[in-house]
Amino acid sequence: MAERRRPRLAVWKFASCDGCQLSLLDCEDELLAVADAVEIAYFPEASSVMAKGPYDLSLVEGSITTAHDAERVHKIRRQSKFLVTIGACATAGGIQALRNFADVNEFVAAVYASPQYIKTLATSTPISSHVKVDFELNGCPIDRSQLLEVISAFLAGRKPAIGNHTVCIECKLRGTVCVMVQGTPCLGPVTHAGCGAICPSFNRGCYGCFGPKERPNTASLAAEWLKLGATPRDLHRVFRTFNAAAEPFRQEADAHGD
Amino acid sequence: MATKTIRVDYIARVEGEGALELHIKDGRATSAKLAIFEPPRLFEALLRGRGFAEAPDITARICGICPVAYQMSSVHAMEQALGVTVDGQLRALRRLLYCGEWIESHALHVVMLHAPDFLGFQDGIQMAAKHGDAVRGGLALKKAGNELMRVLGGREIHPVNVRVGGFYRVPRRAEFAPITEQLKRARELAVATVRWVAAFPFPNYQRDYEFVSLRHPDEYPINEGRIVSNRGLDITVDEYDSEFEERHVAHSTALQSVLKRRGSYLVGPLARYNLNFDRLPADVQDMARESGLAPVCRNPFQSIIVRALELVYACDEALRIIAAYEPPDAPSVPLEPRAGIGHGCTEAPRGILYHRYEIDDKGAIVTARISAPTSQNQLSIEEDLCEVANQSSDLSDDALRDRCEQTIRNYDPCISCSCHFLKLAVHRE
Structure with missing residues (x-):
């Protein structure tokens, strides 16, 4: 029997914590089946096999923070039929995008004894600022089932079934009592769904690690936070965290100064 | 004079991006x-001005593989700054x-x-074709660890x-019921993993390291203890x-953690085991001896x-x-x-992960310092590489390259963790 041509998968890393690509290895029950269905052609965190392109699907983790990486991502795009970003760094610039609101040279000097040796850009930017992206998967980290859905969908040539509702709806779906009505400020009403509303199930307000949903009403939510006793500084910080450079969160953080 | 350079441009099967030049x-x-x-992500800089309560969530993002380590080192540091102790349950x-x-x-590592490395495969998936039970067992073990983190940590x-x-x-007691059964099975898989890895062929290589780990009066160290060697x-x-201290090394632009008085040291499972063998339960000690470890x-x-033994210990x-x-x-x-x-x-x-914070009277972070295990091991890894290369002069370049990569993986390096130190691979003849 002639071996079928398996689609070729590549996993790339830019500035990141490795957690999103680890999500693929965390698919303990599915990993061997995935490896059977696709050729894992390039995934250095998992394998010494580093096969040359082209690739059918490239998963890209991390943000662009160096001139070298800004070039590298173009090479990856050219070799990839589909390019999907995985996680808050690749999709919104990540926590390291806090440099965008500061003087990067001062940041470098605060960490390194010899800042002159450090070559880094003034900003941390998402992949979509550099190349065309076919799909963006949110989350810090991404959700495993969503990752499997995205891989399956692209390899089957269909649109991924990833909802664009909010964490707020996910609480309703799982029957979690709203933490906000109990007095805990929560970003659930403006945050993209996908995690399954984990934080409220632990009596904690959502802190927005899946980033803004489409057209979020952050100003209205901010007013509710203030009524619950949050300070402008709290609001500034919570919007300026893992998805700080995502436009709706950036604007709302700006509205509350520092 | 015969001069040669062994290069690995992208070290696989480690967390993060690194290269080797020998x-x-x-x-x-x-x-x-x-x-x-x-690329450096500048965590110590971006933490300044953030609230003390944000440190565990922000520093977790230094590493997706050991986020709990960052959360734990940061909460302990903050609690000391605030003068509180968390004990009991x-x-x-x-x-x-x-x-x-x-x-x-x-389990992943x-x-x-x-x-x-020991069995001559390029990855675990390829290895599964010949060692299916071991790979499936390892994945099940990993899953049990992840499940425990999901039950208690949410994800x-x-x-x-x-x-x-x-x-x-x-959690309520009942929430632990399913994971208890899973952990019992995981313990069996861990014991099987000890036996499996103990039979691997090991290069005959030893070095007189300074081992550094925590040591606690009555526990195998995880969250607290004195720092000993x-x-x-x-x-x-x-x-x-x-x-x-983090020091500049001659002919290098790196900041490497060293012991001020003595230089390189080794942290991680080997150090914990060597300095705390007497804190392991008797059956784990027996398992170590049966595996040929003193x-x-x-x-x-x-x-x-040692990692496999720690898997058994962690399940227990x-x-x-x-x-x-x-x-x-x-709570x-x-x-x-x-x-x-x-x-x-x-x-x-x-290995040991050190955090230090200074906070102001409003609870905002003034300064932050983080010393990750891999930055502490970096000098020791480089010394091992030289020694291993000296002892492996009979190997072909390809075999030597493989042996060097295996030497690096001995440390389970976590390069994203070490993102606040950077070494430039510039070599001028």
């Missing part, structure tokens, strides 16, 4: 450089969460990343339930700065056996904590912001 002259290694090209739950991380991280990567002062919500170091966590092991390639310890668990009255202790300095040091799967 220079050999007349059969002797003249220099070894573990080059980190992971809350302390036990923290240890339990950490067991979950040790299990998932060690032992079975999927390191074992292929396996960047858990959400940890806070300075304790947790947001503590086999050469007389014995300090409190607060005294870290008096003994350790109470002190100086062969870094055998760290894979998790089961013990769950069996003794009584939900505490409150966390109350905190009042005040100005202060705090230090935290805990045993990440790959």
